[in-house]
Amino acid sequence: MAGLFHRVGELARNQVRLIVDGEPVTALEGDTLLAALLTRGCRLRQSEFGGDARAGFCLMGACQECWVWTAAGERMRACSTPVRDGLNVVTAGTAWSLIP
Amino acid sequence: MVADPVIVVGAGPAGVRAAARLVAGGQRPIVLDEADRSGGQIYRRQPAHFTRPPEALYGSEAGKATALHAAFDALRPSIDYRPNTLAWGLYGGALLTLTDNAVARVPYRALILASGATDRIMPLPGWTVPGVFSLGGAQIALKAQACAIGARPVFLGTGPLLYLVAYQYKRAGVAVQAVLDTSRLSHRIKALGSLLTRPGVLAQGLRYTAWLLRAGVEIHTGVTPLAVDGEERVSGVRIRLHGGREQYFACDAVGLGYGLRSETQLADLAGCQFAFDPVARQWLPEIDADGRSTTPYVYLAGDGAMIRGADAAELSGRLAACAALRDLGEAVTEAELDGLRRQLAPMSRFRRGLEQAFPWPARLAAGLPDATVVCRCEAITAGDLRHAATTLEAPEVNRAKALSRVGMGSCQGRMCGLAAAEIVAAARGVDLAEVGRLRGQAPLKPLPISVTVP
Numbered sequence: 001m002a003g004l005f006h007r008v009g010e011l012a013r014n015q016v017r018l019i020v021d022g023e024p025v026t027a028l029e030g031d032t033l034l035a036a037l038l039t040r041g042c043r044l045r046q047s048e049f050g051g052d053a054r055a056g057f058c059l060m061g062a063c064q065e066c067w068v069w070t071a072a073g074e075r076m077r078a079c080s081t082p083v084r085d086g087l088n089v090v091t092a093g094t095a096w097s098l099i100p
Numbered sequence: 101m102v103a104d105p106v107i108v109v110g111a112g113p114a115g116v117r118a119a120a121r122l123v124a125g126g127q128r129p130i131v132l133d134e135a136d137r138s139g140g141q142i143y144r145r146q147p148a149h150f151t152r153p154p155e156a157l158y159g160s161e162a163g164k165a166t167a168l169h170a171a172f173d174a175l176r177p178s179i180d181y182r183p184n185t186l187a188w189g190l191y192g193g194a195l196l197t198l199t200d201n202a203v204a205r206v207p208y209r210a211l212i213l214a215s216g217a218t219d220r221i222m223p224l225p226g227w228t229v230p231g232v233f234s235l236g237g238a239q240i241a242l243k244a245q246a247c248a249i250g251a252r253p254v255f256l257g258t259g260p261l262l263y264l265v266a267y268q269y270k271r272a273g274v275a276v277q278a279v280l281d282t283s284r285l286s287h288r289i290k291a292l293g294s295l296l297t298r299p300g301v302l303a304q305g306l307r308y309t310a311w312l313l314r315a316g317v318e319i320h321t322g323v324t325p326l327a328v329d330g331e332e333r334v335s336g337v338r339i340r341l342h343g344g345r346e347q348y349f350a351c352d353a354v355g356l357g358y359g360l361r362s363e364t365q366l367a368d369l370a371g372c373q374f375a376f377d378p379v380a381r382q383w384l385p386e387i388d389a390d391g392r393s394t395t396p397y398v399y400l401a402g403d404g405a406m407i408r409g410a411d412a413a414e415l416s417g418r419l420a421a422c423a424a425l426r427d428l429g430e431a432v433t434e435a436e437l438d439g440l441r442r443q444l445a446p447m448s449r450f451r452r453g454l455e456q457a458f459p460w461p462a463r464l465a466a467g468l469p470d471a472t473v474v475c476r477c478e479a480i481t482a483g484d485l486r487h488a489a490t491t492l493e494a495p496e497v498n499r500a501k502a503l504s505r506v507g508m509g510s511c512q513g514r515m516c517g518l519a520a521a522e523i524v525a526a527a528r529g530v531d532l533a534e535v536g537r538l539r540g541q542a543p544l545k546p547l548p549i550s551v552t553v554p
Binding site (some may be wrong): 004005006007008009010012013014029030031032035038039042043047048049050052053054055056057058059060061062063064065067074075080082 | 242251
């Protein structure tokens, strides 16, 4: 599935490898987690109230609509978190719901 | 005993100029910045490894942006700069901050709040569908991440940013589908007198619009937004044109915003008095001409005090620092204060012109269908709010918050608060000023549950 975001430049950056919902994903150095996730998909999380998909809104740390979980159960605000190698994030449900 | 330092909150145009003036006055201020690099939002810096030149990022404002960045870089040895630091609480003459999951209590001798602004948002049905972003957010995606919010976006709302962002997207090669403005051309004509106080800025705005038209971008004014369509992602926008006909625009993203709103929560926690500003239809902290709030040794500058834009922010930051220095017993000449006040005066007039040219569409609040989500955080609808305002008899917004939870979610009403107040006022048939404002509460933004508060 194509993502929401489209890159319009700055493509000559080093690659960063992260894991999203268990799948390996490649992003670019300097990407926020939000940009890395939305260039390949259409959601960051689901609303705790109703369960609909959300993909952030303000991108400046005000709306709190882009918090994602790490597989270890920490929360990160995707619009202000730079990607780094090995980051393991969960967009579908909460981290604990994925524990078998 | 060493005296507590002066703290500046924010490192945008106002915060940087305030810090510079404090340093010139012999202080070594702490500068708290929630971002990882200085510049604020309008002059936000792109991350390392990005290579676009300033002209590509800031257009006609490139010179101002690079000057501000250079000024800040030169200040670094003379200030205590704390990036990635959230100021989330305030009591007893100290700020409570969060940096990398660690909380600190930071006492101050004087406090300059330069906390900036966010987009002013009027909800519409479907605005929580993935692909709807604030106009400011759409600009940040482009400027700081070299990403477009969609391949075929529509920009909806009003204000100078509506045209600027559409222009920047089109220039970046994005297929902008339409610019849909709730304001009418007649608003702009009435505002001309005030807007001519800054002819250069006015001309720039007109150039963006003319360029968009030449580039074949559809622009409609006087529209009434009806809904954003889409399930998993945005598929289109429905509006009513000025003439009354409904029109559908297929698109894959929407940039939404109706001007800006000041971030005033810290002033609230500092006990500053607020007054209803009929120009902005917002409650703002009361300040004197130099930025002094009603709380001693607390000052406001930049868009966090009043939406006047980046140029005014630089001036008001410096002016607030002058006021603080003076109150701390340092010498500041009357000539410097007068000069800054004189330069700011036309910007206040221009601000009134902008509000007249691109008015906040308060009328839309009353027409929102009951099922429209107003509070994104907790999915509180316009109907829930009307129920709280009428059946449950909430006379003002804090009571409506207690009864409906609007504004109680993790954004603390930043996105929904202004619209919620309009909905409550309309449902009760009273003036907006009568329903008050949502009070700020610490923590101003979410904290990890693991932190220990000193």
